[in-house]
Amino acid sequence: MNSVNGISPVKDRTVRLRIMSTTDVHACLMDYDYYRDQPDASIGLVRTAALIASARHEVPNTLLVDNGDLIQGTPLGTYAAKKYASIEHGQGQYVHPAIRVMNAMGYDAAALGNHEFNYGLDILDDVIAGADFPYVNANVYFDDGLGLEPEECRRNRYKPYVILDRRCLDDGGQAHDIRIGLIGFVPPQIMDWDQANLEGRVKVKDILLSALEWVPKMKEEGADLIVALAHTGFDGKVTLTDGNEENAVLPLSLVPGIDALTFSHTHHVFPVDLHLLDTSFKDETGELLPDINLDKGTIHGIPAVQAGFGGGHLGVIDLSLQFVQGRWQVVQGTSAVRRLEKEADVDGDARHRDAGIADLLRQDHEATVAYANEPIGTIHAPLHSYFSLVQDDASVQLVNHAQTWYARRIIAASMPELSHLPVLSVGSPFKAGRNGPKEYADIPAGPIAIKSATELYLYDNTIKGVRISGRLVKEWLEMTAGAYNRIDPLSSEEQPLLNPQFSVFNFDVISGITYEVDVTQPAKYKLDGNLNDPHTSRIVHLRYQGAPLDPDQEFIVISSNYRIFGGGNFPGIREAELVIDSEAESRQALIDYITACGEIPAEVEPGWRFVPMEGPLNVTFTTSPDAVKYAGDFPHIRFTGRMNDQGFGIFCLDLGPQSPERNAATRNPGKIGLKGSFH
Incomplete structure (x- = not known):
């Protein structure tokens, strides 16, 4: 039994x-939105620092930890990575701005997240070398080239855990020496997502098996309590018998000896009020899953906290320890989150930011602003992602055209034997509300800069291409169609269209074909890529060049290393033949494409739509309330005037056969215009 439960203090x-x-x-270090080139009081360690100072002041004994995914994610992170790439590895010539800030803030330890590996192991080693605090990870091992399975590897790539000896004051002011163990974990899927950086150099063990191996050793070494810094999320469907789970918090909370959990990866917040809690913590009826206590902030009785995204929240776990049976043990624990917006007004009041931290970041921040504002082209109409989950979208199509353009150049230059194959391209709306109603792309017409390309392509992915059949193209789309709830065409009740558990970065749109999505049918695949209903099909009227797509026809499909190497669990993609294995960044290809084009019409070409439905339908979807300014451009979309608890606007979507949507580009195939696109 874990130490929170069943102890009688003596x-x-x-x-x-x-x-x-x-x-x-x-990489949200400053309270600044580099994409909009304006302050943003809802993010930034420069503001989280004020929350931390307040929380420290309240109690005599504190630890400060970071749970990973620190160095990637904004133009500042990209700027810092380019800086590392330009200097000699191992020379210590540059300290990452995030590390510089964390040193100043007095962090006690940190764990690695999956995005720490995006820039390669050498840059990661250089980043870690600048830290005045230990980094811990217990499940990444050296690949010794012996063909061993991950479970057989024995040499940890990083320090698996630390035990900090701390002198703590009790309620009466008396000092006691307490040994605090901290252990870190990262999803095993990094071997897929960053295969090019990691294959042949490291192997990654299952999180649960690693915890079962290392936690007893920490106890043997004298740890009075153990805190798991787990860069993994919560999935209520995961069991103890599952292996290599990406989101393993639930089984991890059952590991004997773990007294507290800080977790992450999915960008959710825990604990929060039930109506704000992500659906992954609830059953199909919307009720809280068993063994979760929101009042105490515990999972299986273990205090656990997830502090959201971007420095917008601070996770706080409060533990009570008593000397029981000859050692200090945790007898009670609770968790809570503190939200940045409550501490800062919307005008960016400087009183709620740490001026010293801001000064530490000033040089890198100013260099990033200059880099992000380098001009690359012009767009003739606004590009935004507010409706990218419910209709053809110019912002996604622009990325797809850039990837197609780049792939065709590679094929022409070095793979002429593939030139007879049609090229399709896959893109996703990365900024489509994952982190709240403010996170959508919105680029005004006129000159555009590097920041616009980074807004459209957030991640440091690289371009990959596979040769697959039309049959697998259809299955790819069937997996994407899991983004939608099933709609009853006979119901007049309000029916939300979007599946809240489906990640927006897995909503793949394939350009170069046309298709319709029938949301009256059940989804063919579950979110984990396993079959939900093998006899159903949501993807209909799938066509290439106007004719029904031949399931045996071969295509080259361009996507990212994340998707091609298994990210999102798309069926059959990881096993497909890799024919383009480029290390060029997808974002850079987009920048190069816009630069080459000079001017981008930003018009939508026909791609996909929903199957029209008869009936008294009331289908709704959520997006940013800021989308209202564009809703008038689409007669089939109407704002209801209502908002949900998370601050998203609720919009109606007309799916009727006479809808004025169907959409303008679909009705007018001649209105196509992205330079370099295929027709």
């Missing part, structure tokens, strides 16, 4: 220890 002295956690900061 002494009256109580030590109260507070563990503060940041996570998924994603």
Whole structure:
């Protein structure tokens, strides 16, 4: 039984220890939106620092940790990575601005997230070398080239855990020496997502198996309590018998000896009120899953916290320890989150930011602003992603055209034997509300800069291409169609269209073909890529060049390393024949394409739509309330005037056969215009 439960204290002295956690900061160090080139008081370690100072002041004993996904995610992260790439590895010539800030803020330890590996192991080693605090990870191992399975590897690539000896004051002011163990974990899927950076150099073990191996050793070494810094999310469907799970918090909370959990990866917040809690913590009826206590902030009785994204929240775990049976043990624990917006007004009041931290970042921040504002072209109409989940979208199509343009250049230059194959391209709306109603692309017409390309393509992915059949193209789209709830065409009740558990970065739109999505049918695939209903099909009227797509026809499909190497669990893609294995960044291809074109019409060409439906339908979807300014451009979309608890606007979508949507580009195939696109 874990130490939070079932202990009878034998002494009256109580030590109260507070563990503060940041996570998924994603290079949001300043309170600044580099895409909009304006301050943003809802993000940034420069503001989280004020929350941390306040939380520290309240209690005598504290620890501050970070849970990973720190160095990637904004133009500042890209700028810093380019800086590392330009200097000699291992020379210590540059300290990452995030590390510089964390050193100043007095972090006690940090864990690695999956995005720490995006820039390669050498840059990651250089980043870690600048830290005045330990980095911990227990499930990444050296690949010794012996053909061993991950479970057989024995040499950890990083320090698996640390035990910090801390002198803590009890309630009466008496000092006691307490040994605090901290252990870190990262999803095993990094071997897929960053295969080019990691294959042949490291192997990654299952999170649960690693915890079962290392936690007892930490106890043997004298740890009084153990905190898992787990860069993994919560999935209520995961069991103890599952292996290599990406989101393993639930089984991890059952590991004997773990006294507290800081977790991350999915950008959710835990604990929060039930109506704000992500659906992954609830059953199909919307009720809280068993063994989760929101009042105490526990999972299976273990205090656990997830601090959102971008420095917008601070996770706080409060533990009470008593000296029981000859050692200090946790007898009680609770968790909570503190939200940045409550501490800062919307005008960016400087009183709520740490001026010293801002000064540390000033040089890198100013260089990033200059880099992000380098001009690359012009667009003739606004590009936005507000409706990218419910209709053809110019912002996604622009990325797809850039990838097609780049792939065709590669094929022409070095793979002429593939020139007879049609090229399709896959893009996703990365900024489509994953982190809240403010996170959507919105680029005004006129001159555009590098920041616009980074807004459309957030991640440091590289371009890959596979040769697949038309049959697999259809299955790819069937997986994407899991983004939607099933709609009853006979119901007049309000029916939300979007599946809240489906990640927007897995909503793949394939350009070069046309298709319709029948949301009256059940989804063919579950979110994990396993079949939900093998006899159903949501993808209909799938066509290439106007004719029904031949399931045996071969295509080259361009996507990212994340998708091609298994990210999102798309059926059959990981096993497909890799024919384009480029290390060029997808974002850079987009920048180069816009630069080459000079001017971008930003018009939507026909791609996909929903199957029209008869009936008294009331289908709704959520997006940013800012989308209202564009809703008038689409007669089939109407704002209801209502908002949900998360601050998203609720819009109606007309799916009727006479809808004025169907959409303008679909009705007018001649209105196509992206330079370099295929027709």
